[in-house]
Structure formats: C-alpha cells, structure tokens
Amino acid sequence: MNKKITIAQIGLGNWGKNLFKNFSLLSDCQMKYGCDLDPEIIEAYTRDYPQARFTNNYEQVLADPAVEAIVVATPAPAHFKLAKMALEKGKHVFVEKPITLDVGHADELVNLAKKVNKKLMVGHLLLYQPAITRLKKIVQNGDLGNVYYLYTQRLNLGKVRNTENAMWSLAPHDISVVLHLLGKSPVSVSALGAAYVQNDIEDVVFISIRFDSGEIANVHVSWLDPTKTRKTIVVGSKKMAVFDEVNDNTLSLFDRGADHQSNGKVNLRSGNAEIVKDIAKEAPLKLECQHFIDCITKNQEPLSNGQNGLEVLKVLAAADRSLKNGGKNELL
Numbered sequence: 001m002n003k004k005i006t007i008a009q010i011g012l013g014n015w016g017k018n019l020f021k022n023f024s025l026l027s028d029c030q031m032k033y034g035c036d037l038d039p040e041i042i043e044a045y046t047r048d049y050p051q052a053r054f055t056n057n058y059e060q061v062l063a064d065p066a067v068e069a070i071v072v073a074t075p076a077p078a079h080f081k082l083a084k085m086a087l088e089k090g091k092h093v094f095v096e097k098p099i100t101l102d103v104g105h106a107d108e109l110v111n112l113a114k115k116v117n118k119k120l121m122v123g124h125l126l127l128y129q130p131a132i133t134r135l136k137k138i139v140q141n142g143d144l145g146n147v148y149y150l151y152t153q154r155l156n157l158g159k160v161r162n163t164e165n166a167m168w169s170l171a172p173h174d175i176s177v178v179l180h181l182l183g184k185s186p187v188s189v190s191a192l193g194a195a196y197v198q199n200d201i202e203d204v205v206f207i208s209i210r211f212d213s214g215e216i217a218n219v220h221v222s223w224l225d226p227t228k229t230r231k232t233i234v235v236g237s238k239k240m241a242v243f244d245e246v247n248d249n250t251l252s253l254f255d256r257g258a259d260h261q262s263n264g265k266v267n268l269r270s271g272n273a274e275i276v277k278d279i280a281k282e283a284p285l286k287l288e289c290q291h292f293i294d295c296i297t298k299n300q301e302p303l304s305n306g307q308n309g310l311e312v313l314k315v316l317a318a319a320d321r322s323l324k325n326g327g328k329n330e331l332l
C-alpha cells in the first residue's frame with residue numbers, strides 16, 4: 001500500500017467541516033490534527049473523529065515534523081499568516097479561497113512555495129466541477145468557435161455576511177472559472193455594486209472584465225435576489241454553452257449564432273440544443289481534495305495553484321478599487 005500523506009487542518013468551521021470529512025475519506029491521506037479556536041468545535045470533532053487529535057494551538061500542529069501538509073480553512077484575514085508559517089515549516093499548503101486579501105501577500109506565498117519547493121493550492125472548487133472540466137475541453141477543442149463573451153450569475157436570497165461583501169464572498173469561484181475557460185489574463189476590470197442592507201457592505205456587484213484579444217466577461221453576484229441562480233454562459237461564434245449548477249449541474253450546447261452571408265446579410269442560426277451527457281458524476285470537493293494529495297505524491301502542479309489564486313485575487317482587488325471609485329475602469 002502507498003504511503004499516506006499526513007495532514008493537519010486549521011479552521012474547522014462551516015466550510016472546514018466539509019474539507020475535513022472529504023480528506024478523512026481519502027485512502028491515501030491521514031488526518032492527524034484538526035485545529036480550531038472554538039472549544040465547542042474541538043469537543044464535537046474529538047467525538048466524531050476519534051483517530052485524530054484536536055487542539056486550539058496551531059503552532060503545536062505546525063511544529064510536528066510528521067505533518068507533511070496543512071489545510072487552511074479559517075476566514076480569509078488569517079490565510080496569509082497561517083499559509084506562510086506552514087510553508088516556512090516545509091509543509092505543502094491547501095488554502096481556501098481567496099488565497100489572501102492582499103496581492104503582495106499572495107505574491108509572497110507563491111514565491112515562498114517555489115523557494116521551499118512545496119505545493120501551494122487554492123480552494124477554487126468550481127475548477128474541479130466535472131461539468132466545468134468538460135466545458136473547458138469544449139472551448140479548447142474549438143467546438144464553440146471563437147469565444148465572444150461569457151458571463152456568470154451567482155445569486156440567491158443567501159447568507160448576508162457582515163465582514164466581507166458579496167463580491168469577496170461569492171465572486172472568487174466565478175472569476176476563477178472565467179480565467180480558466182479563456183486561459184488568459186485580463187487587461188482591465190470595472191465593478192458596479194451597492195450596499196442596501198448594511199453600510200458599506202455591497203449586497204450586489206456586477207464585475208466587468210476585459211481581455212486584449214476582444215473577449216469580455218461579466219460576473220454578477222448577489223445575496224439579495226429572489227431566486228437561486230448559478231449559471232455560466234459562454235457565447236462563441238459557432239455555438240453557445242450554458243452550465244446550470246442549480247439544475248442538476250446541466251451543461252447544454254446550443255447550435256445558435258449570427259452568421260454573415262455572401263450577400264452581406266446576417267443570418268440568425270437557431271439550431272438545436274443538446275445536453276452534454278459524458279460528464280463524470282463525482283463530487284467536486286472529493287476531486288479537489290484528491291487532486292491536492294495526487295499533486296504531492298506525483299510531484300505535479302495543482303490546477304488551482306498559488307499563481308492561479310494570485311490571478312483571481314488581482315481581478316478581485318482591481319474590482320474592489322473600481323467599486324470604491326464609482327465603477328472606474330482599473331488596469332491590471
């Protein structure tokens with residue numbers, strides 16, 4: 001049997017519990033420690049996972065040479081400090097999104113991971129969604145033709161946070177998908193948003209992203225919306241694609257577009273819609289956790305590596321500046 005990767009996780013809250021559970025179920029890793037500041041959480045985990053140890057002291061966990069990798073699932077303000085300490089101790093790091101809140105900090109983590117030759121992976125979960133993997137292949141194969149534009153919607157009457165706005169909370173996923181599908185870096189970003197429920201915490205944000213090869217993208221996020229919508233729509237010169245997370249992760253292809261005729265007229269093509277069938281049914285979180293372990297054991301670069309997390313953060317940071325500047329276009 002292959003050697004198991006020994007892991008400690010810092011942060012065992014709402015999202016952290018999903019990570020801890022998924023890593024625990026993998027055959028090639030061992031969850032040695034869980035760490036959280038909340039005594040009630042420590043008590044519950046000690047009961048549920050008798051094979052692991054639980055503590056409120058992350059320094060003790062980082063000091064254990066048997067621990068090869070650290071999972072950071074604390075709120076974002078603590079990501080930088082904990083990920084940096086873990087890399088300095090020679091551990092591989094999985095850090096939740098967004099990688100950090102500051103571009104300089106993320107850059108530092110990327111360089112540090114290179115220097116100590118350890119993996120740095122960011123929890124951009126949607127990149128492990130099988131339908132997004134399939135959509136990426138469809139785009140790469142040229143099945144859509146030239147991609148003209150794409151947009152995403154992540155809307156709900158959802159949890160209204162009081163420490164971060166809807167953009168910082170919801171948009172990292174969609175920005176990571178936009179950059180992944182196009183496979184290039186944007187040139188500028190603008191964002192329009194508004195705070196209705198609480199002072200200075202935007203409930204709704206529209207982020208517009210421009211690429212120098214002509215594509216444009218829009219990311220619409222809101223926790224103040226009547227219906228739950230999670231869609232990614234890609235419009236190409238040959239076909240159009242719709243990924244609908246709420247509707248059972250359905251990926252549909254539309255043979256639709258507008259074509260120039262030899263007589264100079266534009267012909268609208270309104271062909272068939274087909275549902276893409278050959279998509280793996282596996283859960284993205286399981287795939288994401290397995291990918292982190294595989295990257296360590298096979299010495300491969302994670303799909304959502306530190307550099308990828310940094311690119312997403314640059315877009316978020318530019319959108320944040322734009323929000324504060326009344327929607328001004330910010331160069332990247």
Ligand SMILES: NC(=O)c1ccc[n+]([C@@H]2O[C@H](COP(=O)([O-])OP(=O)(O)OC[C@H]3O[C@@H](n4cnc5c(N)ncnc54)[C@H](O)[C@@H]3O)[C@@H](O)[C@H]2O)c1
Pocket residue numbers: 010011012013014015016035036037038041056058073074075076078096097098123124125
């Ligand atoms: N990938 C996804 O889809 C997804 C979804 C939700 C949240 N997240 C991310 O997961 C992270 C955690 O979010 P959450 O909703 O679970 O937050 P949460 O507040 O529910 O949990 C965070 C936990 O971290 C603990 N903590 C904070 N500082 C600590 C420290 N220094 N040492 C030990 N424990 C510490 C807190 O006690 C808390 O229990 C955030 O980065 C968030 O952006 C990702």
